[in-house]
Amino acid sequence: MRILTLTALLAAAVLIGEQTIGVSAAATDCAAMGGTPEADNICHVHAADSGYTMDLRFPTNYADEQAILDYLTQNRDGFTNVAQTPAVRNVAYEMDVTTQSFTSGPPTGGTQSVVLKLFQDVGGAHPTTWYKAFNYDVAHRKPVAFDTLFPPDAKAVNAIFPVVQRELERQTGLTGAIATSDGLDPSHYQNFAITDDAVIFFFGQGELLPSDAGATSASVPRSALPPLQLS
Numbered sequence: 001m002r003i004l005t006l007t008a009l010l011a012a013a014v015l016i017g018e019q020t021i022g023v024s025a026a027a028t029d030c031a032a033m034g035g036t037p038e039a040d041n042i043c044h045v046h047a048a049d050s051g052y053t054m055d056l057r058f059p060t061n062y063a064d065e066q067a068i069l070d071y072l073t074q075n076r077d078g079f080t081n082v083a084q085t086p087a088v089r090n091v092a093y094e095m096d097v098t099t100q101s102f103t104s105g106p107p108t109g110g111t112q113s114v115v116l117k118l119f120q121d122v123g124g125a126h127p128t129t130w131y132k133a134f135n136y137d138v139a140h141r142k143p144v145a146f147d148t149l150f151p152p153d154a155k156a157v158n159a160i161f162p163v164v165q166r167e168l169e170r171q172t173g174l175t176g177a178i179a180t181s182d183g184l185d186p187s188h189y190q191n192f193a194i195t196d197d198a199v200i201f202f203f204g205q206g207e208l209l210p211s212d213a214g215a216t217s218a219s220v221p222r223s224a225l226p227p228l229q230l231s
Contacts, residue, residue, distance in 0.1 A: 029043070029060060029069055030060055033045050034047065041060050042060070042099070043056075043058055044056070045076075047080075049083070051092055052083035052093040052095070053094050054076065054080070054095045054096075055095075056076070056096070058097065058116065059099055062136065063141070068116070068134055071132055076095070082122050083122065093121060094120070094127075095120050097117065097118050097119075098117045099115065099116050099117070101114050101115075102114075104194045105196070105230070108138060109138060110138055111137055111194045112136045112138060113133065115131055115133045115191065115193050117215065118130055126211065128204075129205045129215040130207075130215065131191045131202035131204055131215065131217075135149075135192065135193070144230070145190070147186075148229060150226050154227075156226050159220075159224055159225050160220055161183040161184055164208075164218040164220065165178055165183055167218035168216055171218075174210070174213060178208050183208065188208055191204075194228070194230070196222075198219045199219075200219045200220070201217060201218050201220065202216075203217065
């Protein structure tokens with residue numbers, strides 16, 4: 001009985017240690033980005049200058065956090081380099097990032113998905129909005145991409161496109177606006193999130209629909225898809 005109790009205590013100590021390391025690392029990553037931790041494992045970064053404003057929110061509990069940090073750092077640096085370049089402009093440049101998180105399956109054996117929505121106005125004719133999604137197979141500790149989400153011979157786009165087309169037409173009222181060649185092009189389905197019931201696909205402004213339709217998303221039930229290659 002004493003041995004079992006000692007084993008349980010050691011296991012609890014290891015778990016607490018891992019959680020402490022995870023929390024510490026998340027706080028460090030957020031601070032390194034110049035951000036402030038908020039509720040629900042969100043890091044908030046806000047910066048403003050005479051020529052621009054930047055407001056970023058991203059999760060700090062994603063299993064492959066470095067991938068998110070690398071992407072945001074690249075976009076932040078690119079934006080500030082442009083925004084700080086002397087130029088004649090009437091309004092301040094702006095960059096905003098919001099985030100959504102999704103899961104499927106059990107915490108130790110399912111998936112995590114994070115979808116960043118990025119808005120940027122750098123003085124062009126129109127601001128732009130796009131998505132960047134990150135997916136991770138927790139059980140196998142590896143990222144999930146569209147190319148690995150389905151079996152190689154599944155021809156998943158043939159099942160995805162009709163559902164996406166119907167859903168986007170319902171949302172926007174734009175009938176027949178998506179060219180079949182675009183709808184069957186896998187490059188348009190790289191940004192997605194996995195849930196227990198569906199795979200949600202996200203499309204940047206002007207990606208499948210005319211630019212004035214804005215950024216969109218469409219949920220495709222997993223029952224309408226080929227089996228997913230997940231743990």
